Amino acid sequence: MSIQVQAFTFNAFQENTYVVHNGRDAVIFDPGCYARQEEAILFEYVQINELKVHATLFTHAHIDHILGASFCQKQFGAPSYLHPDDHFTWESVKNYAHLYGFENYKEVEIPSQLLFDQQTLQFGALTFKVFHTPGHSKGHVVFYNEQGFLINGDVLFNGSFGRVDLPGGDLETLKKSIFDVMFKFPEQTVVYCGHGTQTTIGQEKNTNYILEF
Numbered sequence: 001m002s003i004q005v006q007a008f009t010f011n012a013f014q015e016n017t018y019v020v021h022n023g024r025d026a027v028i029f030d031p032g033c034y035a036r037q038e039e040a041i042l043f044e045y046v047q048i049n050e051l052k053v054h055a056t057l058f059t060h061a062h063i064d065h066i067l068g069a070s071f072c073q074k075q076f077g078a079p080s081y082l083h084p085d086d087h088f089t090w091e092s093v094k095n096y097a098h099l100y101g102f103e104n105y106k107e108v109e110i111p112s113q114l115l116f117d118q119q120t121l122q123f124g125a126l127t128f129k130v131f132h133t134p135g136h137s138k139g140h141v142v143f144y145n146e147q148g149f150l151i152n153g154d155v156l157f158n159g160s161f162g163r164v165d166l167p168g169g170d171l172e173t174l175k176k177s178i179f180d181v182m183f184k185f186p187e188q189t190v191v192y193c194g195h196g197t198q199t200t201i202g203q204e205k206n207t208n209y210i211l212e213f
Contacts, residue, residue, distance in 0.1 A: 003126070003147050006045065007175060012039045012101065013064035016194055018151055019045060026051035028076070029143070029151045030059055030194060030207030031068030032086065034102060039071050046076070054123035059139040059153025061090035062166065063097060065194065070106035080111035081121070083132065086139025089168060129149050131181050134175025136162030138171045142182070149190040150201075156182055156191055158199040161210050171213070178210055 006019045015032035019042070022151060026046065033039045044052060053076040060081060073080065082090060087110050097105035116131035121143075128143040128151075136154045140162075143151040154162035155177060164171045182191075187202030204210075 005149060006078055007039060007192065008033070008038075008045075010034060011064055011067055013210075015067075016065040016134050016192070016196075017042065018067065018192055019051070020093055020126065020145070020151070021049065021051050022125050023049070024052060025126050026053050027123050027128075028053060028056045028078075028096075030065040030153060031056060031072045033068035033071060034067075034104075035049060038115040039068065039090040042068065043075055044108060050122070053078045054126070055113075055121075056081045056111075057115075057128075057143060057151075058075075058086075058149065058192065059142065060087040062137060062154070063093045063102065063105075065153065065192065066090065066093060066107065067102065069111075070108040074142075079113045081115050082111040082142050083115040083139035084133070086137055086168075089137055089139065090165075100169075115139075117141075126177055133177035133181050134168075135164060135170055135177045136168075137166070137167040140177075144185065145168070148186070149192060149200075149202075150182075150185065150186060152182070152191050152193060154194040156199070156204055156208070157193050158197050158203075159193060159208060160196075161208065162194075175210060175213060178208075 010032040018029040
């Protein structure tokens with residue numbers, strides 16, 4: 001069965017959570033589910049499709065991308081993966097979650113599995129290559145699948161790019177990640193974004209306003 005990328009938009013930040021699977025093996029990216037009904041949507045999708053969740057992978061550790069980390073750990077029992085440069089970012093969430101209205105944020109330990117640049121991950125029949133893409137956060141990574149798509153978190157958006165005014169953000173570093181990493185992928189590569197609609201590398205190379213800086 002071909003690989004499917006199922007998107008769910010969760011929490012007040014309208015963050016995109018992805019379940020990538022082949023009808024059997026599955027990986028969850030950036031679980032942002034916070035409300036009970038959001039948790040139920042994610043859980044039911046996995047159950048109805050009879051998926052085996054091998055891992056939860058995080059592009060980075062900003063609050064909107066990790067709100068469902070505790071839920072996924074409890075429900076699926078799969079290991080979690082994060083780049084070590086975002087460990088501090090992960091730990092800091094518990095100190096400010098209430099300021100964004102997430103009073104019921106469930107603190108969870110830093111993922112035990114580490115992500116590194118150029119690392120290849122194999123989960124059943126699913127394979128991803130990791131690329132370190134700092135600038136939005138220090139430990140941000142993207143995940144490339146050879147079927148021609150990227151789970152890219154908050155590096156590139158459709159017509160935009162990740163903000164750099166948060167701790168760990170830096171415009172020049174983000175530009176380097178976009179030009180030296182993202183724009184090196186084939187133009188037809190589909191980019192699944194952490195917010196908003198999907199795009200392609202070719203479209204962003206031609207139209208993204210990062211080109212104006």
